[in-house]
Amino acid sequence: MYDIHNHVLPQVDDGAKGMRQSIRMLESAIHQGITHVICTPHANDHSNANANDLFNDRLAALNAEAAKLELPIEIGLGAEIMFGMNMQKVLTQPFGTLNGKGKYSLIEFPRQTPFDIIHNVVKAVVKWGYVPVIAHHERYPLAFRSIEQLIKLRTDGAILTMDAGSLTGQFGLPMKRHSRDLLSTGHIEILTSDAHDDDKQNFCLAAARDEAAAIVGLPTAKEMVTDAPRRIWNGEEWPQFKAV
Ligand SMILES: [Fe+2]
Structure with a gap:
């Protein structure tokens, strides 16, 4: 499996507090069948070349530690x-696109962001x-x-992802129900660990894949943690979405 959203990079945000915790997290990822992870520390309008240096220093340290321990995982x-x-x-910035491929950018919004703003940002980023x-x-x-909102975002070039923990109940039952409903629309394309x-x-990607399988079927659930995120890891083209 491939994970394109997590905070395993040590001491850069509210994720891993140190190298030992990062390694324990990676061991858990490996145990459930994750072979590739793209570290995605939080960034914002103030993130500049200094942030890039910091992220790359930490990435080099994490890769060195993982290599020393012979962990079978690739880290971008x-x-x-x-x-x-x-x-x-x-x-x-080099960290601005996933795995440094200059193509895919992981973007988040404040929770109550109106649809029109998200839609306009999607169109701007594509432009x-x-x-x-x-x-x-x-x-x-x-x-x-509405389904129409999801179709508009995808038609205009967005890829919609869901956190594994939302599906497994990490954020409570209302979020779990809510996530199951959203997943059942068929418009979520990738599951990420976050x-x-x-x-x-x-x-908890394996557990989320199994939860998703009960809703969208096992082949689709598997694709959401393998083929789809692998395209992002490799910087390959995304298949054009066509609303039916
Ligand atoms: Fe995150």
């Missing part, structure tokens, strides 16, 4: 970028030459009030 870099007025500039990957779409209640620690918010 990106960021989870909070929408802001300076976003176009932030996206040009700037990137593919917007929306982080945890289940957290934006104003942006999935792992923050080695405890309650750890990698």
